[in-house]
Amino acid sequence: MDSTKQRHNQHLLWRAGFGPAAADLDRLRHINPDKLYKQLEKQAKQKPVPFDAASDYIKTALLQAAPAMEGQLSPEDKKRYTTEQRRLINRQSNEDIRKLSLLWLDEMAKGEGQLREKLALFWHGHFACRVNNSLYQQMLLQDIREHAFGNFGDLLKAVSKSASMLTFLNNQQNRKKRPNENFAREVLELFTMGRGHYTETDIKESARAFTGWGFEKNGSFVFRPKIHDEDNKTFLGQSGAFTGDDILDIILKQRQTAVYITEKIYRYFVNDRPDAARIEWLAGRFYAGNYHIPGLMRDIFTSDWFYDEENIGAQIKSPVAYMTGIRRLLPITIQNEEVQVLLQRLLGQWLFNPPNVAGWPGGTAWIDSSSLMLRLRIPGLVKNEESINIKPKGDDDVQMGRKEMLETGTVARPRQKKPGGGYQILAQIDWQQLDQPLERVSQEALYPTLEQFILQTPPGSADAASLQKLVVQTDRPAYIHSLVIAFMSTPEYQLC
Amino acid sequence: MQIGRRSFIKTGVLATTALLVPRFLRAFEGPAAGIVPPGNKVLVVLQLSGGNDGLNTLIPVRNDNYYRMRPTLGMKMDRTLLLNDETGLHPELSHFKALYDEGHLAILNEVGYPNPDRSHFRSMDIWQSASESSEVWQTGWLGRYLDEACQGCARPTQALEIDDTLSLALKGELEKAIALKDPKLLYNNSHKAYLQSLSEAHNKMAHAAHHEQPVDYLYKTMTGTLSSAQYIFEESKAVNSTVSYPKTELGKNMKTIASLILSDINTQVYYVSVGSFDTHTNQQAQQARLFKQINEALAAFTGDLKANNRFDDVLVFTFSEFGRRVAENASGGTDHGTANCMFFAGGGLKEKGLLNALPDLQGLKDGDLQYKVDFKQVYATVLKQWLGADDRRILGKQMDYLSFI
Numbered sequence: 005m006d007s008t009k010q011r012h013n014q015h016l017l018w019r020a021g022f023g024p025a026a027a028d029l030d031r032l033r034h035i036n037p038d039k040l041y042k043q044l045e046k047q048a049k050q051k052p053v054p055f056d057a058a059s060d061y062i063k064t065a066l067l068q069a070a071p072a073m074e075g076q077l078s079p080e081d082k083k084r085y086t087t088e089q090r091r092l093i094n095r096q097s098n099e100d101i102r103k104l105s106l107l108w109l110d111e112m113a114k115g116e117g118q119l120r121e122k123l124a125l126f127w128h129g130h131f132a133c134r135v136n137n138s139l140y141q142q143m144l145l146q147d148i149r150e151h152a153f154g155n156f157g158d159l160l161k162a163v164s165k166s167a168s169m170l171t172f173l174n175n176q177q178n179r180k181k182r183p184n185e186n187f188a189r190e191v192l193e194l195f196t197m198g199r200g201h202y203t204e205t206d207i208k209e210s211a212r213a214f215t216g217w218g219f220e221k222n223g224s225f226v227f228r229p230k231i232h233d234e235d236n237k238t239f240l241g242q243s244g245a246f247t248g249d250d251i252l253d254i255i256l257k258q259r260q261t262a263v264y265i266t267e268k269i270y271r272y273f274v275n276d277r278p279d280a281a282r283i284e285w286l287a288g289r290f291y292a293g294n295y296h297i298p299g300l301m302r303d304i305f306t307s308d309w310f311y312d313e314e315n316i317g318a319q320i321k322s323p324v325a326y327m328t329g330i331r332r333l334l335p336i337t338i339q340n341e342e343v344q345v346l347l348q349r350l351l352g353q354w355l356f357n358p359p360n361v362a363g364w365p366g367g368t369a370w371i372d373s374s375s376l377m378l379r380l381r382i383p384g385l386v387k388n389e390e391s392i393n394i395k396p397k398g399d400d401d402v403q404m405g406r407k408e409m410l411e412t413g414t415v416a417r418p419r420q421k422k423p424g425g426g427y428q429i430l431a432q433i434d435w436q437q438l439d440q441p442l443e444r445v446s447q448e449a450l451y452p453t454l455e456q457f458i459l460q461t462p463p464g465s466a467d468a469a470s471l472q473k474l475v476v477q478t479d480r481p482a483y484i485h486s487l488v489i490a491f492m493s494t495p496e497y498q499l500c
Numbered sequence: 501m502q503i504g505r506r507s508f509i510k511t512g513v514l515a516t517t518a519l520l521v522p523r524f525l526r527a528f529e530g531p532a533a534g535i536v537p538p539g540n541k542v543l544v545v546l547q548l549s550g551g552n553d554g555l556n557t558l559i560p561v562r563n564d565n566y567y568r569m570r571p572t573l574g575m576k577m578d579r580t581l582l583l584n585d586e587t588g589l590h591p592e593l594s595h596f597k598a599l600y601d602e603g604h605l606a607i608l609n610e611v612g613y614p615n616p617d618r619s620h621f622r623s624m625d626i627w628q629s630a631s632e633s634s635e636v637w638q639t640g641w642l643g644r645y646l647d648e649a650c651q652g653c654a655r656p657t658q659a660l661e662i663d664d665t666l667s668l669a670l671k672g673e674l675e676k677a678i679a680l681k682d683p684k685l686l687y688n689n690s691h692k693a694y695l696q697s698l699s700e701a702h703n704k705m706a707h708a709a710h711h712e713q714p715v716d717y718l719y720k721t722m723t724g725t726l727s728s729a730q731y732i733f734e735e736s737k738a739v740n741s742t743v744s745y746p747k748t749e750l751g752k753n754m755k756t757i758a759s760l761i762l763s764d765i766n767t768q769v770y771y772v773s774v775g776s777f778d779t780h781t782n783q784q785a786q787q788a789r790l791f792k793q794i795n796e797a798l799a800a801f802t803g804d805l806k807a808n809n810r811f812d813d814v815l816v817f818t819f820s821e822f823g824r825r826v827a828e829n830a831s832g833g834t835d836h837g838t839a840n841c842m843f844f845a846g847g848g849l850k851e852k853g854l855l856n857a858l859p860d861l862q863g864l865k866d867g868d869l870q871y872k873v874d875f876k877q878v879y880a881t882v883l884k885q886w887l888g889a890d891d892r893r894i895l896g897k898q899m900d901y902l903s904f905i
Contacts, residue, residue, distance in 0.1 A: 361636055367714075374678075400551070
């Protein structure tokens with residue numbers, strides 16, 4: 005048994021995916037990380053199967069009008085729809101988006117394209133977009149998943165031309181003579197170069213180039229020449245009658261774009277603390293390789309430094325990685341799967357509802373007293389029938405004045421509510437899948453084996469004597485199961 | 501020895517020692533010290549989530565434009581609680597009227613910010629982070645107050661949110677407030693013994709090399725939560741309030757806040773929300789129902805504080821992420837607007853009543869009020885004058901102060 009190899013493989017699976025699965029236990033002791041990465045790479049290249057969560061009702065309604073978030077409706081749509089109709093559309097769309105997030109979580113937990121979905125989750129935060137329109141959101145997600153492990157330039161263009169992003173960043177209101185700079189500003193500041201590498205004039209000029217970029221009701225991109233500003237623009241030192249595509253091409257020619265993206269990827273996949281020299285090296289190759297994402301990821305995951313001790317177990321799992329990681333380690337059937345939306349909200353990473361245009365800040369921002377105490381209880385909730393009695397904050401963009409659905413009976417939901425209040429995670433754990441690979445492990449070796457399989461921190465970090473408080477000794481299965489839950493209910497388990 | 505409340509909070513060592521002195525002994529320090537040293541200024545932020553309609557909160561009863569743009573929602577003068585001959589309060593806010601008459605209420609009109617955003621979450625983000633609308637900040641104004649004022653604090657209980665999850669407003673770069681719905685629930689954590697034991701073992705290891713590792717941040721948060729849970733729980737039951745509070749959620753939350761204010765706890769900021777004020781349809785019933793809850797809860801709360809001589813040390817302010825459009829919509833409601841009014845209640849106000857003019861309904865921009873006071877001026881004033889903090893560092897710029905406290 006090679007425990008270093010296993011640790012490195014688990015490190016790779018946590019960073020390039022959502023952690024090891026129960027069935028991986030044996031394999032991880034033998035395979036070389038390089039070979040494991042090749043497999044991940046191969047699976048990530050498969051074209052993702054699109055999710056279809058948008059209901060027919062929304063698709064039909066959208067063909068007549070495009071009600072995005074309240075406050076972003078065009079005046080003519082406001083006239084066309086009564087408040088009550090808009091409310092219905094809003095409600096159904098919100099429902100669809102919840103469904104979409106559950107389909108995606110399933111893919112992260114069970115799918116083979118681990119690296120692709122992990123990258124898609126990264127880009128989902130990078131290209132933060134919050135629009136209560138289920139069709140547009142699922143189209144954007146598909147764009148992201150298709151290009152997540154492809155070319156960054158293609159990804160940038162697909163996202164920039166998506167109905168979701170164009171509506172979220174108000175580019176429909178960006179017209180010749182009356183430019184709206186929001187879209188151009190975020191493209192530069194958040195999507196590509198980062199602050200400090202362009203001027204306010206560059207924003208103004210590029211906003212003019214993006215005039216005319218819009219979308220049809222069905223969500224497809226459309227260029228409207230009539231409202232496009234055809235005059236000359238000066239952007240980042242170059243002049244011409246630039247279009248939006250020209251602007252994106254100029255941005256991609258800036259080495260800073262490669263540096264900015266590489267640094268963000270490094271912080272997400274390697275370590276919150278940036279290492280300037282490595283980022284510089286990676287960015288140079290990323291830029292020279294024409295923004296080929298698989299090349300960048302290969303540079304990272306096959307480097308020696310990726311497996312340095314300082315990078316292992318050094319990162320706080322995002323709520324989605326945390327929840328998905330549990331589902332991979334413990335094969336679980338969740339009956340009330342909607343409870344996962346509740347958990348996303350309570351833990352602070354509600355998919356399709358980023359906190360702002362900059363996405364989720366990550367790192368220590370994931371953890372406060374409430375989110376940590378909840379994380380420490382979730383494994384126990386999965387195993388037992390204990391209930392949680394906590395409520396996320398209301399969301400007025402989604403609710404539009406309705407009472408929070410969680411507490412009313414008026415909107416039927418397949419969610420179990422206990423008489424005393426609170427919600428349960430109705431889950432069945434298929435322990436067999438974990439018991440089996442452990443069959444040949446001796447009683448004494450169970451503790452170190454499970455510790456190494458579940459925690460990425462160095463052995464002994466979580467106090468063994470304390471863990472005994474949650475452990476049941478009655479028989480071997482009970483011991484294993486309670487020990488697994490105890491390891492998962494530690495601060496160390498929050499790290500990968 | 502008499503410890504001024506503020507120095508009590510700022511000196512970590514003293515605070516720790518003081519906390520070790522049993523309550524009954526501290527009671528012997530004499531009536532001058534009281535159970536709570538005087539001068540401990542407490543801030544209570546009441547967030548009206550969803551965008552409260554300020555124009556039907558403080559009604560310009562002589563304004564023809566108001567009635568013209570609100571043919572059905574316009575509140576007739578004789579239904580309002582008149583503050584003067586041109587201003588009336590919403591009829592459900594009788595206790596606010598009483599506070600106004602006593603000189604314990606101040607109202608600021610047309611508070612907002614440049615380039616207002618009409619999305620709930622974005623505008624709430626702006627109010628909670630205190631950024632400009634063109635910027636995105638990932639920390640909250642009260643969180644940064646904790647970063648400034650609470651470095652090395654003995655306990656992370658300087659700011660509490662009465663809810664299950666923590667708002668951005670209370671998240672700093674280094675420090676975060678604690679959110680709790682019920683001191684008892686936080687205390688009765690089912691895994692308490694287990695977590696306590698883990699935490700003690702970790703703290704014993706205390707590798708110097710380990711510091712600044714994420715695992716230490718996690719343990720610090722866990723240990724802080726467990727010890728605070730006990731501290732908060734014990735403080736919350738130390739004083740038995742005799743005032744009866746309404747049975748609403750806000751009533752319960754205000755009771756929790758009062759019980760802590762009346763205890764020895766070192767908390768300076770409490771944060772609580774009520775809503776939803778997002779009244780696109782059927783506004784009258786919804787707003788009236790929420791105002792009734794707020795009015796009753798605040799009446800009990802202020803009564804409690806007065807009975808215990810703490811009203812002078814407490815400032816309550818209300819805010820909402822935006823006001824609503826001046827013209828009503830076709831569904832008996834109003835849509836998202838811009839500037840709004842804020843209430844300030846407490847025994848320590850320097851200026852009372854209406855602090856500025858009623859909203860200007862003629863100088864509308866695209867049918868919306870234009871802000872006259874930046875909400876960051878309110879924050880700066882509260883931080884500087886009430887909490888004694890460095891507002892400039894916390895807000896990242898120097899705002900002009902207001903003079904109501």
